[in-house]
Amino acid sequence: MRTKGADQSALQGQALLHLRSRRASSRSSLAQALDVSPSTAGLHVDHLIAAGFLEDSGREQGAMGRPKRTLSLRPDAGWFAGVELTAERVQSIQIDFSGNILAKHLEFLPSHPNAEDTINTIINSIKNLDASQNSPLLGVGLGAPGLVDPQKGLALDHSLIRNWTSVPITQILSHQFHTPVILENNLRAVAIAERWFGAGKHLEDYVIIGARSGFGIAMVQNGRLTRGAHLAAGEIGRWPWPLNGANHKGTLEDHLSAPAAYRRLAGLSNRGRLPVDLHTALARQADTTGRFWNRLVSDYARVVGLIHFMLDADTCYLHGPLTALGPRFCDDVAAAMPNAFPHPKNAPIRFTPSTLGDNAGALGAASLAMEAYIPSTD
Amino acid sequence: MRTKGADQSALQGQALLHLRSRRASSRSSLAQALDVSPSTAGLHVDHLIAAGFLEDSGREQGAMGRPKRTLSLRPDAGWFAGVELTAERVQSIQIDFSGNILAKHLEFLPSHPNAEDTINTIINSIKNLDASQNSPLLGVGLGAPGLVDPQKGLALDHSLIRNWTSVPITQILSHQFHTPVILENNLRAVAIAERWFGAGKHLEDYVIIGARSGFGIAMVQNGRLTRGAHLAAGEIGRWPWPLNGANHKGTLEDHLSAPAAYRRLAGLSNRGRLPVDLHTALARQADTTGRFWNRLVSDYARVVGLIHFMLDADTCYLHGPLTALGPRFCDDVAAAMPNAFPHPKNAPIRFTPSTLGDNAGALGAASLAMEAYIPSTD
DNA sequence: GATAATTAATTTGATATCGAAAAATGTAGC
DNA sequence: GCTACATTTTTCGATATCAAATTAATTATC
Numbered sequence: 097m098r099t100k101g102a103d104q105s106a107l108q109g110q111a112l113l114h115l116r117s118r119r120a121s122s123r124s125s126l127a128q129a130l131d132v133s134p135s136t137a138g139l140h141v142d143h144l145i146a147a148g149f150l151e152d153s154g155r156e157q158g159a160m161g162r163p164k165r166t167l168s169l170r171p172d173a174g175w176f177a178g179v180e181l182t183a184e185r186v187q188s189i190q191i192d193f194s195g196n197i198l199a200k201h202l203e204f205l206p207s208h209p210n211a212e213d214t215i216n217t218i219i220n221s222i223k224n225l226d227a228s229q230n231s232p233l234l235g236v237g238l239g240a241p242g243l244v245d246p247q248k249g250l251a252l253d254h255s256l257i258r259n260w261t262s263v264p265i266t267q268i269l270s271h272q273f274h275t276p277v278i279l280e281n282n283l284r285a286v287a288i289a290e291r292w293f294g295a296g297k298h299l300e301d302y303v304i305i306g307a308r309s310g311f312g313i314a315m316v317q318n319g320r321l322t323r324g325a326h327l328a329a330g331e332i333g334r335w336p337w338p339l340n341g342a343n344h345k346g347t348l349e350d351h352l353s354a355p356a357a358y359r360r361l362a363g364l365s366n367r368g369r370l371p372v373d374l375h376t377a378l379a380r381q382a383d384t385t386g387r388f389w390n391r392l393v394s395d396y397a398r399v400v401g402l403i404h405f406m407l408d409a410d411t412c413y414l415h416g417p418l419t420a421l422g423p424r425f426c427d428d429v430a431a432a433m434p435n436a437f438p439h440p441k442n443a444p445i446r447f448t449p450s451t452l453g454d455n456a457g458a459l460g461a462a463s464l465a466m467e468a469y470i471p472s473t474d
Numbered sequence: 475m476r477t478k479g480a481d482q483s484a485l486q487g488q489a490l491l492h493l494r495s496r497r498a499s500s501r502s503s504l505a506q507a508l509d510v511s512p513s514t515a516g517l518h519v520d521h522l523i524a525a526g527f528l529e530d531s532g533r534e535q536g537a538m539g540r541p542k543r544t545l546s547l548r549p550d551a552g553w554f555a556g557v558e559l560t561a562e563r564v565q566s567i568q569i570d571f572s573g574n575i576l577a578k579h580l581e582f583l584p585s586h587p588n589a590e591d592t593i594n595t596i597i598n599s600i601k602n603l604d605a606s607q608n609s610p611l612l613g614v615g616l617g618a619p620g621l622v623d624p625q626k627g628l629a630l631d632h633s634l635i636r637n638w639t640s641v642p643i644t645q646i647l648s649h650q651f652h653t654p655v656i657l658e659n660n661l662r663a664v665a666i667a668e669r670w671f672g673a674g675k676h677l678e679d680y681v682i683i684g685a686r687s688g689f690g691i692a693m694v695q696n697g698r699l700t701r702g703a704h705l706a707a708g709e710i711g712r713w714p715w716p717l718n719g720a721n722h723k724g725t726l727e728d729h730l731s732a733p734a735a736y737r738r739l740a741g742l743s744n745r746g747r748l749p750v751d752l753h754t755a756l757a758r759q760a761d762t763t764g765r766f767w768n769r770l771v772s773d774y775a776r777v778v779g780l781i782h783f784m785l786d787a788d789t790c791y792l793h794g795p796l797t798a799l800g801p802r803f804c805d806d807v808a809a810a811m812p813n814a815f816p817h818p819k820n821a822p823i824r825f826t827p828s829t830l831g832d833n834a835g836a837l838g839a840a841s842l843a844m845e846a847y848i849p850s851t852d
Numbered sequence: 853g854a855t856a857a858t859t860a861a862t863t864t865g866a867t868a869t870c871g872a873a874a875a876a877t878g879t880a881g882c
Numbered sequence: 883g884c885t886a887c888a889t890t891t892t893t894c895g896a897t898a899t900c901a902a903a904t905t906a907a908t909t910a911t912c
Contacts, residue, residue: 104898124860133900138861155907161859162907301703313784317700324695324786325679326822332784336814339717340776347816398718406691406710406784408702436714438725444704482868502890511870516891533877539889540877856911863904868897875892882884 107132108140109470112149115169116195116466117297121156122164141167147473149173149193169194174234176469177222177273178462180282180455181240183256183309186217189458190225193234195292195466199225200455210258215265219272235275235469237461238265239282243327246279252327278464282457283330284321286415286450287314288467289460294413294452303409304450305400307357308416311349315407332399339398352395354417361388393425397432404445405437411446415456419449485510486518487848490527493547494573494844495675499534500542519545525851527551527571547572552612554847555600555651556840558660558833559618561587561634561687564595567836568603571612573670573844577603578833588636593643597650613653613847615839616643617660621705624657630705656842660835661708662699664793664828665692666845667838672791672830681787682828683778685735686794689727693785710777717776730773732795739766771803775810782823783815789824793834797827 110130114120120129127137144150153168173193180187183205190199201224203217222236243252249266266277280288283306290304291297304314311333315322322329333349336342350356400412414426430447450456488508492498498507505515522528531546551571558565561583568577579602581595600614621630627644644655658666661684668682669675682692689711693700700707711727714720728734778790792804808825828834 122860123862134861135863135901136899139898157908158859160857160909162861164860299703317695317702318698320696322695322785325677325788326786328783329786330784331786332780334783334815335780336776336816339780342772342814345816394720398714402710402713402717402780403784405706405712406708406781407700408704408707408709410703436720437712438714438723500890501892512891513871513893514869517868535878536889538879538887540891542890854912856909858909859907861904861906864902865900866902867900869899870895870897872895873893876890878887878889880885880887882886 104140105470105472107136108144108149108473111137111140111144112169112469112471113467115150115167117292121166123167124164126167143473144471147471149471149473171196172231174232175226176235176237176462176465177225177233178237178285178458178460178465179218179221179239180285180457180461181214181218181238182282182457183241183254186214186221187455187458188218188221188225189455189462191459191462191466192231197459200458201225205257208258209256211260211263214257214260215263215268218265218269222269222273233273233275235465236269236273236277237285237463237465237468238269238277238279239285239457239461240265240279241282244279244281245327246323249277249279251279276465276468278461278468280321280461280464281314281323281327282461283312283314283415284323285458285460285464286452286456287316287321287460288463289452289456290413290450291316292463292466293459294450294456295411295448299410301407301409303403303407303412305403305412305414305447306416307352307354307414307418309353309355311353313403315409317407317409332403348399352392352399357392357418360392363388389428393428393432394436396425396429398436400429400445400447401433401437404433411448413448413450415450415452419453421449423449425449482518483848483850485514486522486527486851489515489518489522490547490847490849491845493528493545495670499544501545502542504545521851522849525849527849527851549574550609552610553604554613554615554840554843555603555611556615556663556836556838556843557596557599557617558663558835558839559592559596559616560660560835561619561632564592564599565833565836566596566599566603567833567840569837569840569844570609575837578836579603583635586636587634589638589641592635592638593641593646596643596647600647600651611651611653613656613843614647614651615656615658615663615841615843615846616647617658617663617835617839618643619660622657622659623705624701627655627657629657654843654846656839656846658699658839658842659692659701659705660839661690661692661793662701663836663838663842664830664834665694665699665838666841667830667834668791668828669694670841670844671837672828672834673789673826677788679785679787681781681785681790683781683790683792683825684794685730685732685792685796687731687733689731691781693787695785695787710781726777730770730777735770735796738770741766767806771806771810772814774803774807776814778807778823778825779811779815782811789826791826791828793828793830797831799827801827803827 111126114129120126123138123141127134150167151170153166155163156166157163171192171194175190175192178189186203188201192198201221203221240251242254251263251265254260266279269277287304300319302316306312313330335348337346337348337351426447426449430445489504492507498504501516501519505512528545529548531544533541534544535541549570549572553570556567564581566579570576579599581599618629620632629641629643632638644657648655665682678697680694684690691708713726715724715726715729804825804827808823
């Protein structure tokens with residue numbers, strides 16, 4: 097249906113993804129998953145084996161009939177790099193061809209970084225992952241904050257990094273590493289990480305609630321990331337708060353971001369900066385019965401509820417430092433929803449903390465590189 | 475890539491859609507639009523012409539080079555029926571093969587309809603469209619209120635029609651008319667109408683604000699309808715109102731639906747039923763400077779703003795009786811947004827009344843049947 | 853232990869699509 | 883009027899995919 101050569105390789109790329117996600121494990125199940133005939137699936141599998149991407153790994157007997165010849169990805173076929181950039185630091189992660197995490201790396205940016213510092217740190221961070229050198233780098237994924245144009249490969253905007261405007265970062269990195277580079281907003285990268293490494297493996301509609309230094313959400317709908325017409329979907333941190341408030345009183349971000357939430361739990365004022373290091377300590381101390389707790393829970397319940405009724409996502413995953421509060425927080429939020437919403441019937445809200453930790457952004461970026469990878473079997 | 479026969483026909487179906495939407499007008503532009511080689515496009519066009527779906531309609535000279543041989547859909551190749559069902563009435567519309575509206579029909583349901591009444595009225599309404607009988611019915615689209623499962627063809631729920639639960643309506647209608655039947659939620663059908671007949675022709679991300687007897691939105695994201703994990707996306711009429719309110723005070727629908735809005739504009743209480751007939755009269759009388767007007771505008775601005783920051787849609791289209799208020803209402807709402815939102819920068823909100831009238835639902839249903847149609851050229 | 857049933861993988865001839873070249877049909881410049 | 887150029891459409895041999903039949907490898911049944 098498309099250009100023939102491209103179609104072939106794209107099909108083989110899809111095959112790799114199905115095998116990685118365990119949606120398929122043999123030639124016949126691949127044929128089903130890819131919606132091609134058994135002969136075609138077999139053909140491509142042979143090519144992929146010949147090129148060193150796959151290997152025949154024994155048999156698997158079903159209830160009856162000839163047993164499947166199971167296929168495995170060869171971990172040594174190559175690796176993918178994932179990088180998450182924030183205002184303060186660069187986190188990178190290495191996953192092998194079959195999707196196992198091999199290495200992590202963390203590097204801090206200078207206090208008032210400019211674009212050049214940042215780019216160098218990113219490059220350095222990726223180089224640091226490649227300790228072994230005996231396996232090729234097949235792709236790089238980068239999660240960057242703020243507005244990001246994945247198609248053009250431009251990181252459009254970041255207020256905290258000097259002259260970081262419309263940086264052609266994919267071009268820079270692909271020139272450096274001679275591989276494809278995928279760029280995505282970092283919270284949206286987290287959403288992809290949730291698909292590959294989290295609990296949302298087989299979901300088509302879910303939401304990441306990103307309560308970090310700011311507040312935003314990432315949406316997967318119909319199995320695809322929602323970016324919006326101007327790449328600004330999910331920026332609900334800019335909602336007014338309180339929601340009825342007028343005359344520029346404040347934003348949702350000011351009250352529900354991770355620093356704000358921890359300040360509120362500690363009964364502190366909105367003034368001053370709260371060091372991130374304190375988060376886990378504060379999380380342990382948090383009084384889960386006090387009025388500060390209840391107010392925060394109630395506020396979150398309102399926001400999650402609004403999202404829920406609007407998008408009808410299967411699950412909302414809380415991501416960020418607030419996950420340190422444990423499942424209790426999300427459970428309380430879910431339980432508080434009926435108080436705020438008049439007709440909670442038919443509304444099985446699911447709100448759970450992400451099981452992915454601090455690496456989710458880098459992991460998602462690596463996943464994006466993995467998803468985009470197209471093998472060549474010449 | 476898929477089953478061969480199905481692929482062929484599906485490709486030809488896509489070709490028809492591209493021609494209808496004027497995204498393509500010749501063999502070569504079809505090849506581009508469909509992402510197939512010129513030879514393949516030409517081949518399918520020949521088949522479609524031979525089967526009577528298309529005709530060669532002259533030449534069109536570009537700046538240079540051989541002129542295009544323009545292709546036209548043959549209007550007499552068949553027609554599509556679109557039906558919108560609401561609690562009170564059944565509206566149907568007939569469009570020919572090239573997408574022209576041929577006929578409309580309106581039928582009222584009995585006062586307390588049951589499922590059987592409703593089904594019969596729908597069937598009757600479609601039969602009424604087919605006055606000529608000299609052109610075949612190729613597909614039926616149905617927009618139904620409430621929860622609707624397009625895949626299974628089930629109209630799940632409607633509180634105002636007796637025993638209207640999990641009605642296999644597509645099965646019933648396709649058995650009656652011997653054509654494919656497409657089912658969709660009626661507001662989502664309106665969104666499709668906007669794509670084919672409205673201003674949102676080339677948009678990938680837009681929102682329909684449906685302020686009618688209830689209040690809901692329909693979303694198109696990445697060019698596809700958003701239905702949600704439980705087919706309940708867009709039901710923001712169930713949001714609490716005021717948005718900060720607790721303890722089941724009321725819903726957004728209670729304050730912003732069309733009847734509620736007109737009551738508010740007239741300074742009436744929330745009690746009693748407001749006849750729909752009065753809407754246009756009230757629209758003419760509406761004082762567009764008074765405090766009732768300003769409050770309504772401000773409330774709408776808040777809701778549209780929340781949607782806008784969350785989804786980053788290109789445009790929000792107002793649909794329903796409030797469009798009778800004219801463009802002034804939407805303009806005022808758009809202008810009021812900066813008052814409620816702290817950081818309106820980078821937020822080119824577009825909020826306009828739908829140019830489609832009362833038939834939008836039926837028109838969208840017909841469009842869905844049109845989109846789904848797959849020709850057979852044996 | 854032979855045979856039937858079941859599922860997986862492969863082989864094979866038919867066909868849909870491709871890419872590239874050729875043919876067709878116009879404009880632009882001289 | 884002729885040639886050069888641009889663009890669309892068609893032609894044609896090569897190839898990717900398919901559907902169906904065949905082979906393969908196992909369990910179930912008698």
